Amino acid sequence: GAGVSQSPSNKVTEKGKDVELRCDPISGHTALYWYRQSLGQGLEFLIYFQGNSAPDKSGLPSDRFSAERTGGSVSTLTIQRTQQEDSAVYLCASSFGQGNADTQYFGPGTRLTVL
Amino acid sequence: AQSVTQLGSHVSVSEGALVLLRCNYSSSVPPYLFWYVQYPNQGLQLLLKYTSAATLVKGINGFEAEFKKSETSFHLTKPSAHMSDAAEYFCAVSAQAGTALIFGKGTTLSVSS
Numbered sequence: 001g002a003g004v005s006q007s008p009s010n011k012v013t014e015k016g017k018d019v020e021l022r023c024d025p026i027s028g029h030t031a032l033y034w035y036r037q038s039l040g041q042g043l044e045f046l047i048y049f050q051g052n053s054a055p056d057k058s059g060l061p062s063d064r065f066s067a068e069r070t071g072g073s074v075s076t077l078t079i080q081r082t083q084q085e086d087s088a089v090y091l092c093a094s095s096f097g098q099g100n101a102d103t104q105y106f107g108p109g110t111r112l113t114v115l
Numbered sequence: 116a117q118s119v120t121q122l123g124s125h126v127s128v129s130e131g132a133l134v135l136l137r138c139n140y141s142s143s144v145p146p147y148l149f150w151y152v153q154y155p156n157q158g159l160q161l162l163l164k165y166t167s168a169a170t171l172v173k174g175i176n177g178f179e180a181e182f183k184k185s186e187t188s189f190h191l192t193k194p195s196a197h198m199s200d201a202a203e204y205f206c207a208v209s210a211q212a213g214t215a216l217i218f219g220k221g222t223t224l225s226v227s228s
Contacts, residue, residue, distance in 0.1 A: 004158070033215050043205065045215035059215065091158060101147045101166040101209065104216060106158035 002026065004107035006092050012113045013082055021077040021110045025094030032075050033095075033104060034067060038088035046090075049075065082114045117142045117208045121219035129227050134178075134193040136222050138206035141187065147209035148189045149216065150180055154202045162204075165189060176200070201226045 005024045013019050025032050034046040045059040049069045060066070064082075069075040079086055089111050093104040122137040140146055147166050151159040163174025170182045180191045189206060203223050207216040 035215070042220045043207075043218035045217070048215050056215075093159075101164070103149075103161050103164065106151075106160070108156075108158045 004092055004094050004105050006090075006107040006110050008110060009108065010111045010113075012115065014115050015084060016081055018078065018080045019082055019112065021079075021090050021112070023075045023077070023092030023094075023107060025073065025075070025092070026105055027073075029094035029096050029105075030072070031095040031097065031102070031104075032069060033093045034075070034077050035091045035093065036088045037091055037109070041088075043091070046077070079112075082112075084114050087112055087114045117146065117210045117217050119206050119208050119217055119219040121204075121206050121222050123222055124220065125223045125225070127225040127227065128196045130198055131195050134191070134196045134200065134224065136191040136204050136206075136224065138180075138189045138191065138219060139187050140189060140206075140208045142208055148180075148182065149207040149209070150174065150178070150189075150191050151205045151207060151218075152202050153205065153221075159205065162191070196224075196226045198226050198228065200224060 007022045030051045032049045036044045036046055047067045048056040064080045067077045089109040091106055091109045093106045095102040095104045118141045120139045149164045150162040152162050153159050162178050163172045165172050165182045173179045178193045180189050182189050203221045205221045206219040
C-alpha cells in the first residue's frame, strides 16, 4: 500500500520568504509527526497531531513555524520569513494510534535550502 | 526525561564481519526502544522495536537487538555484514504515551569488501 508521501522533495528559497511543506500520511493513521533533520542537530521533533486533539507544538523552534492538519489527514508545515538556519530535511511520519509502542512510518522528506 | 546516546558516529566493518552498533538510553519510565535505518536520500525505515514482550528482538535484514535493563542498553547486531547494510542507523526512545520519538545522533555504518 501507499506509504507516507511528502512534497516537494526539494525546495530552494530565498531568506525571508515563506514556504509550505506538505505531508500525506498513510490512510487510517490518526497520529502525524513532523521532525527536522540537520547536520548539527540530528533528528528533532517539531510537532505532533493526534486525531482531533490539540497538537503538541512543544518542539517548534520559533513562532515562525506553524502546522495544520486538515480533515485529520493531510498536514502542512509552514515556515515564515525563512532563515538560513532553517535549511534541513523535514520529515513527516504517521502512526496508527497514539500508544508509545506504535510504529512511526516516515516519508522521504523535503530538503529545504534557504539561500 | 528520556534521552538516547549512540556511541560512535561512524563504524566501519568488512563484509562478512559482525556488526555492533551501540545505544544507551535514559528513561524514568519503562521505555519503548526503536532502531531505524536511513539509506541515502530516503526516509527512515523501522528495523526493530522493543515493547517489553521479549528482551531479544529480531528485526528485518538479519538484525537483532537485546534490551538490557541493568546496562540501560539496546545494542544492534548483525552476525555478518553485507554491502547493502551501509547506511545511517538511529536508535530512538519513545517518551510518554502520545509523544514523539527521541533520537540518538545516529551511526553511519560503512561496509568494505
